[in-house]
Amino acid sequence: MATNLLQIKNLVKHYPSVKAVNGIDITLEQGICFGLLGPNGAGKTTTIEILEGINQATSGEILYKNKPLGNQFRNEAGIMFQSTALQDYITVRETLVMFSNFYPQHADLDDLILRCNLTEYLDQDNRQLSGGQRQRLLLAIALVNNPDILFLDEPTTGLDPQARRNFWNLIDDIKAEGKTIILTTHYMDEAYTLCDEIAIMDHGKIIAQGSPKSLLKETFDDVILQLPKYALNDFDLSSYTIHEKNNHFEITTCDVNAVISELIKNNISLSQLQIRPRTLDDLFLELTGKELRT
Amino acid sequence: MMAFKRFLALFFTRNKEFLRDRSSLSWNILMPVLIVAGFSFAFSGDIGKQFKVGVINGDTATIEAKQFIQLKHIGFYNVSPVKAEIARSIKKVQRHQVDLLLDANKQQYWINTESPSGYLVEKILLSSAANQKTFEKQTVSGKQIRYIDWVIPGILSMNMMFSALFGVGFVIVRYRKNGMLKRLKATPITAFEYLSAQIASRIILIMIVTAFVFYGTHYFVNFVMNGSHFNLFLVFALGALSMISLGLIIAARISSEETAGGLLNLFSWPMMFFSGVWFSLEGATPVMQNIAEIFPLTHVTAAARAVMIDGAELIDISYHLMVLVIQSAVFLLFGSWFFKWD
Numbered sequence: 001m002a003t004n005l006l007q008i009k010n011l012v013k014h015y016p017s018v019k020a021v022n023g024i025d026i027t028l029e030q031g032i033c034f035g036l037l038g039p040n041g042a043g044k045t046t047t048i049e050i051l052e053g054i055n056q057a058t059s060g061e062i063l064y065k066n067k068p069l070g071n072q073f074r075n076e077a078g079i080m081f082q083s084t085a086l087q088d089y090i091t092v093r094e095t096l097v098m099f100s101n102f103y104p105q106h107a108d109l110d111d112l113i114l115r116c117n118l119t120e121y122l123d124q125d126n127r128q129l130s131g132g133q134r135q136r137l138l139l140a141i142a143l144v145n146n147p148d149i150l151f152l153d154e155p156t157t158g159l160d161p162q163a164r165r166n167f168w169n170l171i172d173d174i175k176a177e178g179k180t181i182i183l184t185t186h187y188m189d190e191a192y193t194l195c196d197e198i199a200i201m202d203h204g205k206i207i208a209q210g211s212p213k214s215l216l217k218e219t220f221d222d223v224i225l226q227l228p229k230y231a232l233n234d235f236d237l238s239s240y241t242i243h244e245k246n247n248h249f250e251i252t253t254c255d256v257n258a259v260i261s262e263l264i265k266n267n268i269s270l271s272q273l274q275i276r277p278r279t280l281d282d283l284f285l286e287l288t289g290k291e292l293r294t
Numbered sequence: 295m296m297a298f299k300r301f302l303a304l305f306f307t308r309n310k311e312f313l314r315d316r317s318s319l320s321w322n323i324l325m326p327v328l329i330v331a332g333f334s335f336a337f338s339g340d341i342g343k344q345f346k347v348g349v350i351n352g353d354t355a356t357i358e359a360k361q362f363i364q365l366k367h368i369g370f371y372n373v374s375p376v377k378a379e380i381a382r383s384i385k386k387v388q389r390h391q392v393d394l395l396l397d398a399n400k401q402q403y404w405i406n407t408e409s410p411s412g413y414l415v416e417k418i419l420l421s422s423a424a425n426q427k428t429f430e431k432q433t434v435s436g437k438q439i440r441y442i443d444w445v446i447p448g449i450l451s452m453n454m455m456f457s458a459l460f461g462v463g464f465v466i467v468r469y470r471k472n473g474m475l476k477r478l479k480a481t482p483i484t485a486f487e488y489l490s491a492q493i494a495s496r497i498i499l500i501m502i503v504t505a506f507v508f509y510g511t512h513y514f515v516n517f518v519m520n521g522s523h524f525n526l527f528l529v530f531a532l533g534a535l536s537m538i539s540l541g542l543i544i545a546a547r548i549s550s551e552e553t554a555g556g557l558l559n560l561f562s563w564p565m566m567f568f569s570g571v572w573f574s575l576e577g578a579t580p581v582m583q584n585i586a587e588i589f590p591l592t593h594v595t596a597a598a599r600a601v602m603i604d605g606a607e608l609i610d611i612s613y614h615l616m617v618l619v620i621q622s623a624v625f626l627l628f629g630s631w632f633f634k635w636d
Contacts, residue, residue, distance in 0.1 A: 079480040084474065090307055099481065101303035
């Protein structure tokens with residue numbers, strides 16, 4: 001039977017002018033990858049900082065292994081912030097050694113270096129690392145104490161697609177070891193690929209929670225057909241649910257066959273027709289009702 | 295044991311960071327050497343020197359003495375009629391730091407037989423035939439203390455102050471601003487472990503740099519060092535501790551480098567000018583002298599000068615050492631109390 005690693009009960013954080021977190025409850029089972037999603041200003045960074053022990057809640061309760069956050073949590077949690085500066089003039093190896101000395105137990109450094117693909121850069125100054133190398137070092141630092149729970153705050157922001165994919169592989173390996181991961185990201189494909197469960201936050205509350213597939217299934221029973229605008233010039237769209245996207249129209253329908261038959265009947269070229277299922281991007285926009293806020 | 299391991303990890307990393315930052319390290323060593331070289335050159339000819347006369351019992355001066363101490367273009371300053379103060383001033387006459395010491399009530403004066411300036415001031419004092427009969431002459435002798443000998447303890451202390459305030463205060467603010475402190479907060483490191491590692495690292499580095507500057511400058515300028523090296527070491531170590539602790543208070547909560555820079559300058563500049571580094575506070579107003587008492591730099595400079603020039607023992611400088619210990623304890627307490635990781 002899966003055990004609860006982290007329990008968050010009625011978590012509230014009020015700042016003088018804003019209610020950043022407004023009563024959220026989350027229970028995390030050991031070994032899952034949990035994604036916390038939401039537009040900017042939704043309260044997810046505040047929530048995650050409270051869970052990491054960096055920020056203090058106004059009220060509510062957080063239990064790690066059925067105990068309030070304390071020394072045990074600090075020793076067993078690995079944290080990768082979105083942006084962390086590293087000490088100048090210190091090498092990758094020295095940085096890892098320093099962080100490993102902070103903990104009573106630590107992972108095998110040689111293994112960690114291999115796993116995070118840092119071997120080539122070990123004697124390189126932190127200042128000289130590229131974005132991808134730096135993110136891998138930050139992940140290695142988060143793993144240096146062989147944590148039971150790992151917080152990853154927008155770990156692939158700013159990485160190129162190849163570096164992102166490599167990073168996903170690393171996270172998959174960590175998941176395979178049974179570690180619990182809490183991930184925040186703005187990339188819905190990342191959340192869909194990595195997370196077993198997601199929660200979407202807005203205005204300090206959780207507005208949807210579940211596995212990505214089940215949430216999509218619960219929310220949508222339709223698909224999207226996409227065609228260039230010029231291809232639909234002489235076609236009457238008034239009876240369809242449509243969205244304009246760049247130079248395309250998106251037709252949302254539960255009956256693909258009927259729409260395609262109608263298009264063929266009206267001699268519409270289907271050479272550039274694309275049919276796609278609903279994605280987490282659609283779900284995100286549907287639930288938060290807006291574009292990604294900045 | 296675990297706490298000590300964490301302390302050592304932070305301590306060694308900070309040392310490496312400082313030692314590998316070549317520009318900062320060379321500036322720490324070069325700046326005092328350049329100042330000393332500059333002063334050595336600038337004051338080699340004693341250009342524009344004003345006569346300096348210490349006056350005991352100036353308020354109960356005789357008519358003859360009053361006529362003398364009302365003369366213009368001579369720097370008169372009051373000396374308390376306490377035995378220890380008189381002895382200290384006589385020592386200054388021996389060192390050529392004071393040209394003449396006059397007891398204006400008893401009509402007694404001290405001059406250094408080897409001092410040309412003392413000879414000239416004596417001529418002015420005895421310019422009237424009456425004075426020649428009524429003023430009793432006391433002679434002392436001793437090697438001249440050059441301005442460069444006098445100013446070096448202050449320059450070493452001042453360099454230490456900049457290194458302590460900016461080296462710890464500024465670094466902590468930078469780490470807070472760029473999120474490094476927030477990352478450390480997420481580890482089992484405590485604020486006490488972090489701050490003590492920063493302090494220990496900086497004290498050791500300051501002492502190494504100061505020793506390097508001390509012996510390097512001594513080789514070229516051959517300044518006076520009449521006291522014990524151990525005593526001087528103790529003065530500088532305590533001075534470094536008190537000024538690093540002051541830096542901790544300034545850096546305890548600020549996360550803007552601009553604000554930190556402004557505040558550090560606000561503390562360091564008055565100390566640099568009003569702690570007796572460049573000129574003696576003896577002629578300053580009592581208010582100024584009282585304000586100077588608050589500055590750690592005043593006590594480091596005074597104690598270092600007493601050791602280097604007068605060969606003072608620990609008992610002689612115990613007041614300054616005690617003030618530095620108290621200031622360190624108070625600053626450390628407040629600094630740790632106010633400290634914020636992010």
